[in-house]
Amino acid sequence: MNKLxxxxxLMAVLVLTxxxxxxxxxxxxxxxxxxxxxxxxxxxxxLWEIAEEINSDLDPRLxxxxxxxVNEIETMIRVNQKIVIPEK
Numbered sequence: 389m390n391k392l393x394x395x396x397x398l399m400a401v402l403v404l405t406x407x408x409x410x411x412x413x414x415x416x417x418x419x420x421x422x423x424x425x426x427x428x429x430x431x432x433x434x435l436w437e438i439a440e441e442i443n444s445d446l447d448p449r450l451x452x453x454x455x456x457x458v459n460e461i462e463t464m465i466r467v468n469q470k471i472v473i474p475e476k
Contacts, residue, residue: 418457
């Protein structure tokens with residue numbers, strides 16, 4: 389490989405790394421909302437759907453992760469479970 393190719397590959401790696409590090413994470417979601425709305429889980433509810441209702445512009449995976457972290461949910465939600473969600 390010539391020096392130009394190596395430089396191009398290194399630059400691509402640096403740009404990709406910067407893009408990944410700049411992404412919003414669950415902790416950013418937690419910090420940017422007021423978490424004081426109590427939601428009672430109904431039959432058929434999913435964290436994914438709840439997350440989409442909270443903010444349809446963000447990746448629902450981030451909001452789901454934030455909800456799970458705030459409520460200390462390890463696996464699934466249950467009917468009639470009370471969870472704290474951000475105000476809409």
